Amino acid sequence: MTDGNQTSDTSPDASVSDGFEGYKFRMVLLGEAAVGKSSLLRRYTENTFDEEYKQTIGTTFATKDVDVTDSEGEVRKVRLNIWDMGGQSTYRELRRQFMKGASAAIIIYDVTRPETFMAMNNWFESFKEVCPDSPVLIGANKVDLVDKRMVPAQPGKMLRDWFQSEYFETSAKTGDAVIDVFSRTAEIVLAKALSESKSPMM
Ligand SMILES: Nc1nc2c(ncn2[C@@H]2O[C@H](COP(=O)(O)OP(=O)(O)OP(=O)(O)O)[C@@H](O)[C@H]2O)c(=O)[nH]1
Ligand SMILES: [Mg+2]
Numbered sequence: 001m002t003d004g005n006q007t008s009d010t011s012p013d014a015s016v017s018d019g020f021e022g023y024k025f026r027m028v029l030l031g032e033a034a035v036g037k038s039s040l041l042r043r044y045t046e047n048t049f050d051e052e053y054k055q056t057i058g059t060t061f062a063t064k065d066v067d068v069t070d071s072e073g074e075v076r077k078v079r080l081n082i083w084d085m086g087g088q089s090t091y092r093e094l095r096r097q098f099m100k101g102a103s104a105a106i107i108i109y110d111v112t113r114p115e116t117f118m119a120m121n122n123w124f125e126s127f128k129e130v131c132p133d134s135p136v137l138i139g140a141n142k143v144d145l146v147d148k149r150m151v152p153a154q155p156g157k158m159l160r161d162w163f164q165s166e167y168f169e170t171s172a173k174t175g176d177a178v179i180d181v182f183s184r185t186a187e188i189v190l191a192k193a194l195s196e197s198k199s200p201m202m
Pocket of ligand 2: 038085086
């Protein structure tokens with residue numbers, strides 16, 4: 001997973017010129033262990049899925065370039081550096097470092113395990129503490145497991161309103177809404193950057 005389709009050897013946050021002309025954003029995937037963070041990232045960047053659970057130790061990232069149409073209809077090149085952290089990483093300072101400088105977060109829960117939904121607020125609060133101005137999106141993952149589903153859409157939508165966020169029902173397994181949640185994140189961070197008129201090569 002450390003080498004997604006566009007990964008470079010240097011830190012993706014490095015300001016060295018890598019030939020990419022466009023907007024670069026660092027975003028993070030958050031949520032409890034085994035909710036499907038790495039699977040969603042793998043589905044998005046490699047279009048594959050693995051049933052076997054391989055816990056993420058520490059952090060990994062992958063990069064994806066997307067074309068985003070801005071509010072004026074202009075197509076902009078956006079590079080998403082998507083960071084993924086093992087949900088078992090409980091060390092607070094490590095989490096803070098991981099979140100620092102993120103333009104957005106997708107916070108994910110597993111619709112078959114209510115405890116992962118109950119933990120959403122903690123993830124939200126700790127992200128907002130580090131990145132108060134960065135938007136959050138919600139991923140209700142594993143919606144393919146219809147018979148095992150325990151958390152219906154309604155509480156997810158309540159959370160969306162509470163977080164002033166957007167809500168997506170995803171499946172890393174089938175690919176449902178996976179492109180949608182990442183594309184929407186790219187749209188939101190780009191719109192925010194344009195409205196703050198940041199330089200394209202920040
Ligand atoms: N059926 C189904 N299984 C999924 C889905 N997403 C992930 N899984 C499975 O759930 C398990 C955990 O997925 P991971 O992507 O490793 O979860 P994670 O959030 O990265 O876990 P940590 O790295 O420990 O924090 C794996 O066995 C995946 O195959 C999904 O949408 N549907
Ligand atoms: Mg993982």
